[in-house]
Amino acid sequence: MATATKKKKAAGSAKKAPARTSKRAAAYTPPKKFPISFRVNGSEVRAEAPAHTSLLYLLRDLGFTEVKNGCEAGDCGACTVLLDGVAVNACCVLGVQAEGREITTVKGIGTVENLHPIQKKFIELGAIQCGFCTPGMIVAAYELLEKKPRPSREEIKAGIAGNLCRCTGYVKIIDAIEAAAGEMASSKGRKS
Numbered sequence: 001m002a003t004a005t006k007k008k009k010a011a012g013s014a015k016k017a018p019a020r021t022s023k024r025a026a027a028y029t030p031p032k033k034f035p036i037s038f039r040v041n042g043s044e045v046r047a048e049a050p051a052h053t054s055l056l057y058l059l060r061d062l063g064f065t066e067v068k069n070g071c072e073a074g075d076c077g078a079c080t081v082l083l084d085g086v087a088v089n090a091c092c093v094l095g096v097q098a099e100g101r102e103i104t105t106v107k108g109i110g111t112v113e114n115l116h117p118i119q120k121k122f123i124e125l126g127a128i129q130c131g132f133c134t135p136g137m138i139v140a141a142y143e144l145l146e147k148k149p150r151p152s153r154e155e156i157k158a159g160i161a162g163n164l165c166r167c168t169g170y171v172k173i174i175d176a177i178e179a180a181a182g183e184m185a186s187s188k189g190r191k192s
C-alpha cells in the first residue's frame, strides 16, 4: 500500500513539474554541415559533416568500421589510415580536411580474397590476437615498407611506435612485418 501511495505521489508530482525544455532547447541550432568529397580505397565518397567532426567519426559513420576507435586522442594508433599515402591518426584529423584527398584503410591494402603479404604474414605468424589494433598496425606497417622495403627490426619498432597492442607483446608483429618485407622483396626480385 505504502508503495502504491508513494507511486501515486510521485506520478502526481511529475505531472506538476515545470517544463525544463524552455529557452535553452529553443535556442539550440544544429551545427552547420559542410559537403565533403573524397576517395576511400579507390571509390568516390560524398558526405556532409559539421566542421568539428573527426575523420574517424566520418569514416565510421559512412560504414568504414575497419577504422577502429580506440582512444580518440592520438595515443593508440587503432584509427590509422593513409591520407594521400601518409599514415595519420584519423581521430586527430578533421573530416573536412579529407576534401579532395585519397584515404586508404586496411581494406584498401588487401582483401580477404587477395591478401597483401603483410596481412598474410600477420595471420601465418600469429600476430593477431583480439585483432583490435590490427587494422591500424597493418596500415602503419604498409607505410613503413613503402618507405623502407627492408627495414631492420629496430626500424620496424620505430615504424609502429605509434600503434599500441595490448595482446601480443609485439614480437610476433615485428616478425610478421619482417617476413612480409622478405616476401615482398623476393617476389619483386622474381618479377624483375
Ligand code: FES
Binding pocket: 068, 069, 070, 071, 072, 073, 074, 075, 076, 077, 078, 079, 080, 089, 090, 091, 092
Ligand atoms: S583512436 Fe585514434 S589514436 Fe587512438
Ligand code: FES
Binding pocket: 127, 128, 129, 130, 131, 132, 133, 134, 164, 165, 166, 167, 168
Ligand atoms: S591483438 Fe589485441 S590489441 Fe593487438
